[in-house]
Amino acid sequence: MDNLAQSARLSHAASIASRNRPVNNNNKNHDNNNLPPPTVSSTLNTTFPISKSNIITSSSNDSNDDDNIITNYKPTSSITIKNFKIDCWKYPILNENEIKNFEKILNFPIPEMIFGNNKISISNDDKFNISFNALDALKLVNHDDLIKVSYSNDWINNKLKNNINNIPMNIHNPFNWTYETLYNGSINSGNDWKIDTNDSIKIPIEKLSINNKIKFFIDLPLFEDELADNGISSLNVKIRVMDNCLLLLQRLFIRVDDVLLKIIDTRLFIDFIDNLIINEQKIKFNNYKDILNIAKLESNNDPKKLLRDIQWCCDNLNLIESKRLYMNI
Amino acid sequence: MTIDTAEVLDLDRCLEKLYAGTLLSERVLESLSFKAKEIMIGYKNIVEVSSPITIVGDIHGQFYDLLEIFKIGGYIPDTNYLFLGDYVDRGYHSIETISLLIVLKIKYPNRITLIRGNHESRQITTNYGFYTECITKYGVDSKVWSIFTDLFDFLVLSAIIDNKLFCIHGGLSPNIQDIQSISVIDRFKEIPHDGAMADLMWSDPDVEILNFRNSSRGAGYQFGINVVNKFLKLNGFEKIYRAHQLCNDGYQIFWKGKVNTVWSAPNYCYRCGNKASILEIMGSESDNFRFNVFDASPDSEKELIEIEDNNNEEWNELNNNRSMIKKAAYVEYFM
Numbered sequence: 064m065d066n067l068a069q070s071a072r073l074s075h076a077a078s079i080a081s082r083n084r085p086v087n088n089n090n091k092n093h094d095n096n097n098l099p100p101p102t103v104s105s106t107l108n109t110t111f112p113i114s115k116s117n118i119i120t121s122s123s124n125d126s127n128d129d130d131n132i133i134t135n136y137k138p139t140s141s142i143t144i145k146n147f148k149i150d151c152w153k154y155p156i157l158n159e160n161e162i163k164n165f166e167k168i169l170n171f172p173i174p175e176m177i178f179g180n181n182k183i184s185i186s187n188d189d190k191f192n193i194s195f196n197a198l199d200a201l202k203l204v205n206h207d208d209l210i211k212v213s214y215s216n217d218w219i220n221n222k223l224k225n226n227i228n229n230i231p232m233n234i235h236n237p238f239n240w241t242y243e244t245l246y247n248g249s250i251n252s253g254n255d256w257k258i259d260t261n262d263s264i265k266i267p268i269e270k271l272s273i274n275n276k277i278k279f280f281i282d283l284p285l286f287e288d289e290l291a292d293n294g295i296s297s298l299n300v301k302i303r304v305m306d307n308c309l310l311l312l313q314r315l316f317i318r319v320d321d322v323l324l325k326i327i328d329t330r331l332f333i334d335f336i337d338n339l340i341i342n343e344q345k346i347k348f349n350n351y352k353d354i355l356n357i358a359k360l361e362s363n364n365d366p367k368k369l370l371r372d373i374q375w376c377c378d379n380l381n382l383i384e385s386k387r388l389y390m391n392i
Numbered sequence: 393m394t395i396d397t398a399e400v401l402d403l404d405r406c407l408e409k410l411y412a413g414t415l416l417s418e419r420v421l422e423s424l425s426f427k428a429k430e431i432m433i434g435y436k437n438i439v440e441v442s443s444p445i446t447i448v449g450d451i452h453g454q455f456y457d458l459l460e461i462f463k464i465g466g467y468i469p470d471t472n473y474l475f476l477g478d479y480v481d482r483g484y485h486s487i488e489t490i491s492l493l494i495v496l497k498i499k500y501p502n503r504i505t506l507i508r509g510n511h512e513s514r515q516i517t518t519n520y521g522f523y524t525e526c527i528t529k530y531g532v533d534s535k536v537w538s539i540f541t542d543l544f545d546f547l548v549l550s551a552i553i554d555n556k557l558f559c560i561h562g563g564l565s566p567n568i569q570d571i572q573s574i575s576v577i578d579r580f581k582e583i584p585h586d587g588a589m590a591d592l593m594w595s596d597p598d599v600e601i602l603n604f605r606n607s608s609r610g611a612g613y614q615f616g617i618n619v620v621n622k623f624l625k626l627n628g629f630e631k632i633y634r635a636h637q638l639c640n641d642g643y644q645i646f647w648k649g650k651v652n653t654v655w656s657a658p659n660y661c662y663r664c665g666n667k668a669s670i671l672e673i674m675g676s677e678s679d680n681f682r683f684n685v686f687d688a689s690p691d692s693e694k695e696l697i698e699i700e701d702n703n704n705e706e707w708n709e710l711n712n713n714r715s716m717i718k719k720a721a722y723v724e725y726f727m
Contacts, residue, residue, distance in 0.1 A: 155665025158640045280723040364532045
């Protein structure tokens with residue numbers, strides 16, 4: 064188990080390093096000293112990925128696909144405050160035909176529970192539009208470094224010893240079955256993000272206190288997969304809109320039993336008064352054994368219950384990366 | 393939640409309690425488990441049953457939807473049932489669900505057949521909720537989880553209806569050519585990660601492939617049409633019925649009906665919005681069946697809201713009336 068956890072950890076670090084693909088000059092001379100030091104291992108490249116490429120834009124992406132799939136559905140709830148319009152689509156999981164369409168676009172098996180018609184869209188006239196949906200999130204799944212379930216080595220070794228049917232041992236069309244994605248929204252108009260290089264832009268917690276009354280709230284699943292009972296991968300997005308601002312949280316939670324836990328949180332904050340938009344992403348990670356040990360300190364009887372509690376995991380996993388983008392419109 | 397304190401085994405009383413959503417005492421569960429093992433130990437790995445019979449797929453602790461199934465499909469013993477496994481985990485009422493099925497099994501052993509699913513396992517139930525439900529409802533010192541998981545080892549692996557419909561929880565295995573190889577499995581044990589017994593409960597059909605394929609996860613199989621054709625022909629079967637995979641319409645038909653998924657947990661995990669079905673096989677003629685599709689029981693949704701606010705005792709006290717709970721608009725000051 065130790066070795067497996069360790070190798071999962073290393074391959075995780077490698078996968079993070081491999082994502083460092085700066086796409087433009089803004090990224091030069093950037094050194095993210097303000098972030099907590101990465102805790103994974105020395106193999107982790109400490110300059111964090113500031114690529115904006117994980118924001119899908121309509122120009123870099125064939126958005127016609129999406130249109131074909133989603134236009135049949137109307138928003139199920141909406142609100143307009145100041146110049147910002149928030150539309151939400153909340154529907155059941157996709158049916159067989161819709162799943163086929165998704166798989167044609169994505170070319171890999173999609174999550175078992177796929178809420179492909181769910182979406183949150185936020186727009187300000189023609190100046191700005193961002194949306195969060197499952198299809199775009201899945202387009203950004205990284206298939207480079209694939210992890211295996213905890214008992215995979217035993218399984219494969221047994222097969223090698225006893226392969227009566229000569230089933231090929233290579234995996235046909237391998238894909239990232241944990242659906243790890245750095246997706247942080249699909250930008251359709253207004254893509255003038257700046258990178259917060261010196262930690263000067265913060266999401267203002269005081270505006271998000273309980274005194275600032277919520278006018279609109281919705282919590283939507285985008286996808287969920289139980290990894291064939293080897294854990295869970297779930298992507299969820301929720302939004303709360305107040306009189307003067309909004310906060311959106313998209314959370315990807317991955318638990319591969321006996322291997323690792325990971326959370327990728329994307330927060331979008333919009334201040335309606337000074338038209339400031341912040342897009343922040345934080346990645347949290349621990350190997351399974353370490354986080355289970357922490358859980359045992361709190362619950363000796365049933366520590367695995369805590370590993371199903373996403374909020375508990377979020378409070379206890381190590382922060383290993385974070386980045387913040389902002390723009391004024 | 394109430395737990396009945398009866399100490400003697402009275403099956404009618406147990407049924408009455410369970411249909412009303414009351415849990416049985418640990419003592420009673422222990423005797424029930426003993427009785428059920430006595431019945432099931434005599435079964436072969438493959439049981440043979442006849443139509444008319446109704447096939448039920450995954451339930452996953454959605455007890456109120458199980459009650460809905462009896463409402464639309466008929467109650468035992470008036471209707472014969474074949475359950476394809478995955479009774480526990482994920483839903484909030486795994487104990488009620490498995491308790492009711494076990495009592496029915498003891499009272500009407502020839503009217504209900506229970507196949508083992510991959511969740512009827514010690515390891516899986518510690519990860520997906522059943523263990524937690526047991527110690528939450530019966531206390532950390534109770535043996536309820538062991539009572540049930542020991543019983544799971546006795547569940548059968550597959551069933552054959554009218555000598556031609558092959559029924560399992562998951563799918564086919566490269567280790568199983570003819571059904572003789574199922575008969576020789578020693579099933580009285582925890583589900584292994586590997587081998588024929590595991591594959592029966594874990595594997596999935598895939599229309600994109602012809603033969604067996606290793607899963608991307610590094611363990612487990614998908615199987616294709618050639619595998620299905622060969623298996624059906626060799627064993628003289630017409631069709632395969634299985635569960636194990638969620639489908640939005642409540643059922644899914646592969647290869648013109650050679651393989652079929654029956655999914656019986658509507659609005660799965662209280663959020664998928666999917667339909668569910670039971671498969672009613674009225675007679676042995678090939679076309680004498682129908683998927684009876686249904687939606688979530690109205691009670692299911694209420695139970696979710698109740699559970700979500702479970703941590704807030706004040707809220708629970710205020711809202712003993714379930715209809716009031718539904719009206720409260722839910723907002724969350726998340727950060």
